[in-house]
Amino acid sequence: xxxxxxxxxxxxxxxxxxxxxxxxxxxxxxxxxxxxxxxxxxxxxxxxxxxxxxxxxxxxxxxxxxxxxxxxxxxxxxxxxxxxxxxxxxxxxxxxxxxxxxxxxxxxxxxxxx
Amino acid sequence: xxxxxxxxxxxxxxxxxxxxxxxxxxxxxxxxxxxxxxxxxxxxxxxxxxxxxxxxxxxxxxxxxxxxxxxxxxxxxxxxxxxxxxxxxxxxxxxxxxxxxxxxxxxxxxxx
Numbered sequence: 001x002x003x004x005x006x007x008x009x010x011x012x013x014x015x016x017x018x019x020x021x022x023x024x025x026x027x028x029x030x031x032x033x034x035x036x037x038x039x040x041x042x043x044x045x046x047x048x049x050x051x052x053x054x055x056x057x058x059x060x061x062x063x064x065x066x067x068x069x070x071x072x073x074x075x076x077x078x079x080x081x082x083x084x085x086x087x088x089x090x091x092x093x094x095x096x097x098x099x100x101x102x103x104x105x106x107x108x109x110x111x112x113x114x
Numbered sequence: 115x116x117x118x119x120x121x122x123x124x125x126x127x128x129x130x131x132x133x134x135x136x137x138x139x140x141x142x143x144x145x146x147x148x149x150x151x152x153x154x155x156x157x158x159x160x161x162x163x164x165x166x167x168x169x170x171x172x173x174x175x176x177x178x179x180x181x182x183x184x185x186x187x188x189x190x191x192x193x194x195x196x197x198x199x200x201x202x203x204x205x206x207x208x209x210x211x212x213x214x215x216x217x218x219x220x221x222x223x224x225x226x
Binding site: 032034036043044045046049051057059092094103104105 | 150158160203212213214215216217218219
């Protein structure tokens, strides 16, 4: 069966420090991978998505970047965190192709930038 | 750009009442449209989808019709149950992409 792992669950970082959130998927190959930020009143905001290794699409200009070094690994990064980067970050995957719309989410990371 | 707007919640209904959750979209071309549901403590599930104008998606009593002329995809159910209490997200996927863009979500609370 397929599972998705996301860590850490919570993170407190000072302004200006780097960030690395990791997400891995098991039990499937060539998934589409997504990073979302969930904020009150704004719902799920798509940050990045990837359809394959090294292929990253950015949806909003921001202080964050994403990478996909392996088929089932998706990393969200920042060189210098801002206060506005605080939020709840969710990794998600779904199978490729138009017939696979079920979306599986990780458990999320609550990031607090102080 | 591409965006989804859905009504703010919470929507509070009594059991067996009629449900409508409005969703409108902005997109270039003709996107695919979806309704996802998130039950407490669970991930998002796909109740229904529509891929072209006038398509009607349906699942477990829920229905939504892709209206190109009004750029809408309203979710309806004739008789809600307590077990339908959840957060409902309208979403779109632009044509020929794998992006999924969500609305803000609408919380539905159904009381017996």
